[in-house]
Amino acid sequence: MSAILPPTDELDVLVRQVAGVDVLYPAGSIVATVLTATIEAVAHRLPLAPKVVMEQRADGVKVTAKIGISAAWHSGDVSRRVHDAIAAQLRQSGNPPVAQIEVIVARIG
Numbered sequence: 001m002s003a004i005l006p007p008t009d010e011l012d013v014l015v016r017q018v019a020g021v022d023v024l025y026p027a028g029s030i031v032a033t034v035l036t037a038t039i040e041a042v043a044h045r046l047p048l049a050p051k052v053v054m055e056q057r058a059d060g061v062k063v064t065a066k067i068g069i070s071a072a073w074h075s076g077d078v079s080r081r082v083h084d085a086i087a088a089q090l091r092q093s094g095n096p097p098v099a100q101i102e103v104i105v106a107r108i109g
Contacts, residue, residue: 008050014085015052015065020078023068025106027053052086060097061090068107079103 016024053064063086069078082103090098 011052020073022070024051025066026051027064027066060099062100064102066104071109
């Protein structure tokens with residue numbers, strides 16, 4: 001039986017709600033980010049591409065979130081809360097095997 005994964009836009013909202021997260025950046029490759037932004041600009045649409053990237057791999061799901069953190073917070077604490085929030089959401093969505101949850105701190109301040 002395959003697990004039902006949460007849409008990545010739900011993960012975007014979830015990560016933005018974590019205390020200490022100021023900004024959620026696109027976590028995909030720079031090429032994919034630029035291509036998506038260009039297509040959305042040409043189509044005169046607001047950016048709809050999710051910022052949290054979820055990839056199904058042979059060994060399970062890999063989720064990547066790239067965040068900016070307020071200077072008032074400790075980056076390790078915020079990163080752990082983001083990781084734990086994503087892990088909890090994945091468990092609630094049908095317990096898919098999780099290969100990796102990667103939280104990248106792109107900015108503090």
